[in-house]
Amino acid sequence: MTTAYLHWADVLTLRPEITDADGQIADLQMSLYSAVYTDRNVPYTDPVYYAEITEPTPRLVQFMSTVARRLGTRIRGGKALFHLDQGMGGGKSHALVGLYHLANSPRAFLATELGQRVRREAEQNGAPLDLDGARVVVLSADNMTPGATSPEFGPATTLYERFLWSLFGGDRDRYAHHLAEGSNKAALARALEAVHGPVLILLDELMQYALDLADRKHIATMPGEKVFLDSLMDAVDEVPQVAFVIVMIRSDRDDRGYPVEAESLRTFVTSGIERNGIGDSVTEPQDFSAIIRRRLFQPADATPVTTLATAWKDHAGQTWTEQVFGRLGARRGLNGFAERLAASYPFSPDVMALVRDDWSRHAGFQRVRSTVEIFSATAYYWAREHQAGRWTPELIGVGDLPLHIVIENILSSGLLHGNERVIQGFRQVAATDITTKDGTRGRARALDTVLAERGIDTGQPSTSLRMATALFCYSLVPRDQAKRGATKPELLASVYSPGVEFNSAEEVFNLLISDDEGLGALEVTDTTSGRGTARFHLAIAQTLRMFYKQAKSSVSASARDAYLWERAMAIARSNQGPFDQVIPVANTPGAPLSQVFSDVDQNSKTRLVVLDPSRWTLHNGRDTPTRAEVSALLGVGDNSLPVDNGASCIVACVNTQRRDTVRKRVIEVLAWRSVISQLDQDDDKRPEAQAELRSAAQRVDDDLQKAFQHFAYLTRTDQTEVDWQRFDDDGKTALKGGHVWDALVNHSRAVHPGRLSGAYLKTLLSKIARDLTLKEIGQQFYKNPAFPLIPSIDDIRRAVHQTLTGPDFLQVIDGEGAPQHIASPDELSIGSLELRLRRAPVPTTDSSPQPPQVTASSGSASNSGSTPSRASGPTSPPAHPGPVVSTPPDYHRYRLEIPNRSMASTDARRTVANLLQEVLDLVDPEIGGDIQLLDLQLTLTAAPAAVDKVEATAAAANADWEEETLDF
Structure with missing residues (x-):
């Protein structure tokens, strides 16, 4: 910002003995x-x-x-x-x-x-x-x-x-x-x-x-x-x-023994x-500023104090005036600023007041000598920065003491009474939270990088470092009325100059005191009942907060995600609900997708599949990989996996934004775990740390359940596709099987226990062109997305039994087409490959005598109610009218041949793959048509590793497999 006044480094000249000694005054x-x-x-x-x-x-x-x-x-x-x-x-x-x-x-x-x-x-x-x-x-x-x-x-x-x-x-x-x-x-x-x-x-x-x-x-x-x-x-x-x-x-001013x-x-x-x-x-204290200036600078004809003070007051505006300067107390605000500045220039009145009113009250502090050492090094440093064309403060304030230069001058000034433990403590705090002596590291320096990345511009560099330096200086010793540290207005004032926006400065303050990202040694003194102003100071005692901050910084991303996954699995397994099984799928870096999802496809089981949140997330604008892999898991899409039971698989996934929130919560848990491990069993801080751990762990579980708001499943309309759903109610979570099942019921993809009706089953079966065995009917509920998920096999039995009565009833027939009498659902063997369910024949008028029907009590053995008896005797009347004579189907033989086709190009392979997929659909018992005989001969020229699975599957299907070595 261009100013109407000269910079102090252009007005004042350091004494030669200071510049000759690089800011250190000899003698x-x-x-x-x-x-x-x-x-x-x-x-x-x-x-x-x-x-x-x-x-x-x-x-x-x-x-x-x-x-x-x-x-x-x-x-x-x-x-x-x-x-x-x-x-x-x-x-x-x-x-x-x-x-x-x-x-x-x-x-x-x-x-x-x-x-x-x-x-x-x-x-x-x-x-x-x-x-x-x-x-x-x-x-x-x-x-x-x-x-x-x-x-x-x-x-x-x-x-x-x-x-x-x-x-x-x-x-x-x-x-x-x-x-x-x-x-x-x-x-x-x-x-x-x-x-x-x-x-x-x-x-x-x-x-x-x-x-x-x-x-x-x-x-x-x-x-x-x-x-x-x-x-x-x-x-x-x-x-x-x-x-x-x-x-x-x-004697009362001499602390030597x-x-x-x-x-x-x-x-x-x-x-x-x-x-x-x-x-x-x-x-006297009031002489202090003049002594310092005369010791450091050569006499100057005039200084721009009046113009500078006017500019600072005019640019403050209402917010700075009300929120900061109006709350600093007597002789600290903008009123009388020009008068105070005339005595302190080029140093701000605040830094002079700190030394004069707070530091000088401590007997060990060598007021003039120590301050001259600190201020001479400070003035020399900033004069060199100004000479090099770099940013330099218009007034040297509390936050402008370059700690990487003057830290030892401050610590050895007598301010801390030679207490080596305290001196070492503040030395460590300065290096960790503010800046190292080489000026390259320190939490405050890192926060300035964070501010730049977030686009927060205060119009001056190193704002976080300067505010943190002010906090350090205010924290060294008790101040007036034994108060510790500084108030928010004091810290904001430490970075003020014309052109600095209040909101930007407040962003810096908020980041500095943040529990997650702020200074590790920060302690906050809250006022009683909300009266007065909160105070902030840097502590050297190992408080719980310091233990916690240090522990947080050491939590690794892998440990964080491992805990998150552990809790997701635990919550899901303890809330399985109506699902037959909860299957967690962990992130396995480098493994092919078929291996990652190898345990998912299981017969005759409803499965809630929980995906590891470290890899799979939804709704971040970049969730295409997750959607593609979930689709592959369910057997759809260009890269679908060979899946038989995708219809009975429900996939639970985390929301990206909410995952980021719960990740932060996990860091808190792991940090408190680390703190507790460092505390002795009899440490009085241990109970408080344990309480913090319990609270943090509960917050993780609560937020994790809210984060798992997405679930996906297969549906069939004109084609099979993935339906993506989410819970908008924070009281619902995809980690709880009961919540997911209820949502599936609402979307007609599941039924509650005992709610699958025979009428609904007949409607579903009417869409299939052929009669199904009882086993095929049972498999439809796990393999066909048009069928709902059912809580148990008993629901299928009840529904099948209901189809045997009422309008448009169905009947169970054996392998020879003979109707079976089913007295109760328990007599139905849903796993039977022999028994078939078909629509009952339309009755015809026939006056010829009917052969008697033999029941189980007339001599044939019952199989514990699981297999119905066959109607074989003439004595019993038929349960239903006899079959209608229908025209036998007309069968043809079809031959498909692909003579020596090169598979070197991707397009050629895709074309053939699509053709073979159609053949596969034809053979599939669920979706295929009436096929009676298959004579298949396939010749492949391929690397052995590419056909290993085909060979194994061929053996399982009792098919011949031959291998011939070629000079290819």
């Missing part, structure tokens, strides 16, 4: 010892450079001017003893270096902007400032060893001796003279007066020296050191133009300061 922590005693080239030894990089904050100017007034005027009154007690990183050493330059190089220092402000403040009472000839006594206690000499202090081994040596500039005679007088108050006052000029005493890092004194090798010297310090704190107050500045962190002896020294010195001196600090 960031100023050392009084380095500025005074070493020959190492540190830039702040130059008072002009020191003043240039030092922000003249009100507290610093006031403190330095107070010390300057004490040193440079002979006005009586005012304190001579000063105590800088701020925590680490509060600017104490920085202030001492400035005081050293003030007293040691007054002309150069007072000529700078900072020096001029100090002079004006110091001379407000009218007395001119004169620091010529001032002596500076520098006691850098963290570079001293009790009882040992050092090059800086000649023969001196104690604080008292080092004080004298430095006071007299290494003059041994004067040193020896005053050393002999002792360290009492009067002697020290005389030594100070002997300088005949201003004396500035700087005692830095006293507690480090106290730690050494507490060692048993030096503990005996501690009383003498206490006497000296106590006397000196009293003496400086008695001698004009003398100032004594002690740097010693207050000290032995009792060292703490006793702190307590002793503190009491002396309370008696004679004043405690002071050189920075």
Whole structure:
């Protein structure tokens, strides 16, 4: 987006020492010892450079001017003893270096902007400032060893001796003279007066020296050191133009552990300061932003703060204003934004507020020092990106800290109090959920790819990474009122800039907190009873959610589909319903279709065939392979399989879209299984995990049943074809045989138990041109799609028996055409190849005597009611009138010959295959006509493997088979 203002990287210039060190400031922590005693080239030894990089904050100017007034005027009154007690990183050493330059190089220092402000403040009472000839006594206690000499202090081994040596500039005679007088108050006052000029005493890092004194090798010297310090704190107050500045962190701001002896020294010195001196600090929270900017950037004539703030407010619109900025709280929204931005530019007010108000409240955090390290690396990184022509934020916000660059600066800043377990935890969270140090991996980076694939464009790259980075920074320590993490408005605000659509930013947020795709370490703190705002933070403790997220990411697609198939089979088998058998068909990659479906075609059984959802699905716009293979299974289509019982086969299949939904549910189940396996038996998280597993498993079963909404079967109208049906009622499923059977009944493809009537059977049989044996009638219900599915053979018996009475009744005859008397359905042998059902002959008038009929009781044996008796005697009257004489059929002999036809081309093979299929239909007992004799001779020239099945089938049909080896 084109803006009406210059980018900050075009307005501000990083200091050379930052660019020369690739964003890392050398000698960031100023050392009084380095500025005074070493020959190492540190830039702040130059008072002009020191003043240039030092922000003249009100507290610093006031403190330095107070010390300057004490040193440079002979006005009586005012304190001579000063105590800088701020925590680490509060600017104490920085202030001492400035005081050293003030007293040691007054002309150069007072000529700078900072020096001029100090002079004006110091001379407000009218007395001119004169620091010529001032002596500076520098006691850098963290570079001293009790009882040992050092090059800086000649023969001196104690604080008292080092004080004298430095006071007299290494003059041994004067040193020896005053050393002999002792360290009492009067002697020290005389030594100070002997300088005949201003004396500035700087005692830095006293507690480090106290730690050494507490060692048993030096503990005996501690009383003498206490006497000296106590006397000196009293003496400086008695001698004009003398100032004594002690740097010693207050106990409540120092989280380092000290032995009792060292703490006793702190307590002793503190009491002396309370008696004679004043405690002071050189920075305040409101100075923080200005200090950072001055330390990082060279002075700029002007910045586009007003124009930028106006643009940000104008482009926010109603949604951003109401949903985000209006909910951030006091001094966080767009009101007063320009004023806050003027102090923080080029950093956003939010990131400055985070450091100033949240991070700085923790005693271990070295506010200025640590933040300069983090912000210098950040500013350098983005300046380089801008220089390379890549996207760069208009303001550096909370989410713009490049974690792959500054993660160690943040973790080692003291913010986490040196707790290695916590540090390692956040290091791991950053690498896993945000970004690795090489900037190539991390969940947030992966989510940016997901967003791009889904066409979600926020107008800026790496939006997910930036929002996740903000969440990480907000999660490090408890914030105001001990709250954890960030709110949704805070996270949305972290990616705002003019041109960013709210809906796109919200899509990023929703993806980031998603249970399925979001950050693994994310924890949500819900507010009580819906009051207030939910908070989000990244947790380092292994919560159930973290276990769960990690487990979810490790679930393989094969394990997911295996569980889905396992549950589909279990549900179907336990809900078989009226079907004789449930046949699951698993996906067998690489196997031919005939092998995959080899167990499906079975005689005299109604079968519910359940297809593996990992392979077969319907209604996704790309279900042609599934439809083709189901058709082949049922014996129709161009690639149909040789199937005898397709009519009694019902195929259940899953819906594609719903399968995708239940697949996600399965991942939840497998993830909770994995979590439970990682928990000890006595882990208090185990019951909750088990409850989650039960709920997830139930959701899978529920959704899986809804997903199996399709079923297919054969129907016959003008031709045999596949009818595709589905359940629109979520309470019905193709995995339950009862539901499918009811649907088949509604579509006239099945009957309920006892509901197959003789009249219906007669109607069905009337469409077949010839009489059928009882076995053929029974097979029609399994092989002929014009016949309905029946729950049992008993239904056929009852229906056949009903056809034997009433109008247009039928009769059962034996192989010789003699009618049979059937007393009950149980006497019908449905498997009989001898007994045949035919329409009863039309009665004729015949007065000739009829031969008697012999019943089973007159001498022929009964076969347990399964085979009816034959009418053979003259004594019994016929059950029905005799047969009508009909004209015998006219038979012809037909001969088909295909002389040596090449089968090399596909078209030739297809033509012949169609011809042979017609022959097959003619021979088929179900659909063929009246055929009496077959004399078949077929000669094939083929590879042996191609005719294996034909040979086996020929043997079963008691046909001759010959094989001849050819030189072909």
